[in-house]
Amino acid sequence: MALVIEGEERIAAPVEKVWNALNDPDILREAIPGCKSLEKKSDTEMAATVVLKIGPIKATFNGEVTLKNLKPPHSYTIQGEGKGGIAGFAKGGADVTLTADGADTTVLKYAAKADVGGKIAQLGSRLIQSTSKKLAGQFFSTFGEKVAG
Numbered sequence: 001m002a003l004v005i006e007g008e009e010r011i012a013a014p015v016e017k018v019w020n021a022l023n024d025p026d027i028l029r030e031a032i033p034g035c036k037s038l039e040k041k042s043d044t045e046m047a048a049t050v051v052l053k054i055g056p057i058k059a060t061f062n063g064e065v066t067l068k069n070l071k072p073p074h075s076y077t078i079q080g081e082g083k084g085g086i087a088g089f090a091k092g093g094a095d096v097t098l099t100a101d102g103a104d105t106t107v108l109k110y111a112a113k114a115d116v117g118g119k120i121a122q123l124g125s126r127l128i129q130s131t132s133k134k135l136a137g138q139f140f141s142t143f144g145e146k147v148a149g
Contacts, residue, residue, distance in 0.1 A: 019073030031143040059087030088118020
């Protein structure tokens, strides 16, 4: 089942600060809903463990994240794959762009695509789409608060 999620967040911080935060595992760990661990393996690779509840299914996903197409401090593509055992899997990516809106405000835009399979995919596209949008919204609002601090 394929999902597409797009959005935009205004962050009260300069582009350089937002870019640095997007590459900081400590900030990302705090902003990702259900994130139990996030470790930087290299400048472009991270390993994560995330616990998610989608409808009646709660699962722990272990995954790898890779950053590609880096154009500091304006954009990158983040790709990842997570396996949740019997619950299923999720894999996908997002294009993230940062645009300055004055000296101290950044507009962060994202366009994400994901595929899910296994038991989670059987829950229905409407539930998965709404949960995914909610999780993305939580991440970006928490991320914005942490960066604007």
